[in-house]
Amino acid sequence: MPPPTILAIKTSAVKRFINDEAGYHQELAVEQARLEKMEKDGESDEYAIAQQKKVVEETKAAIPVVRGKLELAVKELESQLQAATNETDLVKENARNAISNGEKVLATVV
Template sequence: MPPPSALDIRTSSVVRLIKEESSYHKELASAKKSLEKMLAGEEPDEYELRQQRKVVEETKAMIPEVRTRLQTALEALKFQLELQKSPESEPAQCKEKAQKAIDDAQKLLGEALE
């Protein structure tokens, strides 16, 4: 089996970062829900509240970081795809997968701007 091409590597990177951002959004929703439960309870423990608030803030802080890395990886993938314009350079399947990753990333980044 041949080693993965640069296009495959860049595509995998973008796909991974899309999943990572989605994971942080899910984690943030879960942490907020947990914090709300704690606040709704009778006499919540201040230490636990501080810790949960810290989790929420740290998770929020990671989303822009992942988004920045995704933008960088997206630009690298677009550049790599441009380099692979000749039909025989990469299999069509790899190019289609790369284009789908580009479309998904642009959709995700576009939603973030709204």
């Protein structure tokens, strides 16, 4: 099997960043729910609540970083797709789908 092409690698990067962003949103929801439960139950001490707040803030901070990487990866993939001449139709279609999915994610409001 030949090594993956630059277009295939860039396509994989876009897909990975899409999954990363979705994962951070899921993690944020879980951690926020955990924080709310800790605050509501009143069983946790102030230190544990402060640590959980820190976890929530760090997760929130990671989302824009991944989003920026996704935006850059989509632009690079678009450029690579335009320059691709010796790629199969399947590889090109996968790249177009990744670009489309990446643009959909970027269009959502965080």
